[in-house]
Amino acid sequence: QQQVKQSPQSLIVQKGGISIINCAYENTAFDYFPWYQQFPGKGPALLIAIRPDVSEKKEGRFTISFNKSAKQFSLHIMDSQPGDSATYFCAARDTGANNLFFGTGTRLTVIP
Amino acid sequence: GAVVSQHPSWVICKSGTSVKIECRSLDFQATTMFWYRQFPKQSLMLMATSNEGSKATYEQGVEKDKFLINHASLTLSTLTVTSAHPEDSSFYICSARDISLFYEQYFGPGTRLTVT
Numbered sequence: 001q002q003q004v005k006q007s008p009q010s011l012i013v014q015k016g017g018i019s020i021i022n023c024a025y026e027n028t029a030f031d032y033f034p035w036y037q038q039f040p041g042k043g044p045a046l047l048i049a050i051r052p053d054v055s056e057k058k059e060g061r062f063t064i065s066f067n068k069s070a071k072q073f074s075l076h077i078m079d080s081q082p083g084d085s086a087t088y089f090c091a092a093r094d095t096g097a098n099n100l101f102f103g104t105g106t107r108l109t110v111i112p
Numbered sequence: 113g114a115v116v117s118q119h120p121s122w123v124i125c126k127s128g129t130s131v132k133i134e135c136r137s138l139d140f141q142a143t144t145m146f147w148y149r150q151f152p153k154q155s156l157m158l159m160a161t162s163n164e165g166s167k168a169t170y171e172q173g174v175e176k177d178k179f180l181i182n183h184a185s186l187t188l189s190t191l192t193v194t195s196a197h198p199e200d201s202s203f204y205i206c207s208a209r210d211i212s213l214f215y216e217q218y219f220g221p222g223t224r225l226t227v228t
Contacts, residue, residue, distance in 0.1 A: 032215040043205045043219040100217060102155045
């Protein structure tokens with residue numbers, strides 16, 4: 001059973017555009033929601049994370065929007081650049097568990 | 113962010129031999145380390161969780177005797193793939209949680225294992 005559902009599977013965005021990746025979860029015990037960026041042949045890098053006590057967190061061009069009632073959260077990449085082309089994973093963890101539950105990943109391609 | 117290193121970054125071994133992969137947290141202490149496996153174009157699959165000084169907890173379906181995990185210190189964990197077979201070929205990634213930052217979890221650069 002997939003604890004965190006991620007969509008879309010792949011995304012192509014024009015340079016300068018906005019990339020939006022969505023995730024949904026069911027476990028209401030989740031209280032930490034990070035996003036990771038992974039380039040081919042590399043490990044995932046923590047990009048940005050949010051806790052459910054806030055509805056939005058912004059770091060540079062990256063923004064997480066969080067909707068607790070809908071149990072959804074999303075990553076927005078503003079002014080997308082070719083260097084943003086990578087696979088993005090959302091994840092979630094509850095304080096009682098010790099590990100992260102990952103989404104299936106979104107392969108983002110930003111075309112010049 | 114905190115840095116996690118892995119060594120080696122890639123390794124080729126013959127079927128039947130054992131391979132050890134090291135994972136180190138370079139600038140923080142990690143009470144908990146995780147080992148993941150990732151197949152091409154797929155998500156990360158948790159193999160096991162280890163706490164410093166304790167036996168690792170393996171996920172269902174992961175063979176404990178094949179994937180030996182040791183977490184001897186707050187900065188070092190090792191994964192040994194014993195009697196490797198071609199189906200063990202994969203990308204192995206370790207991860208560590210910073211005890212000073214309760215939630216954040218950092219990943220190593222991964223190790224590409226090819227068993228011939």
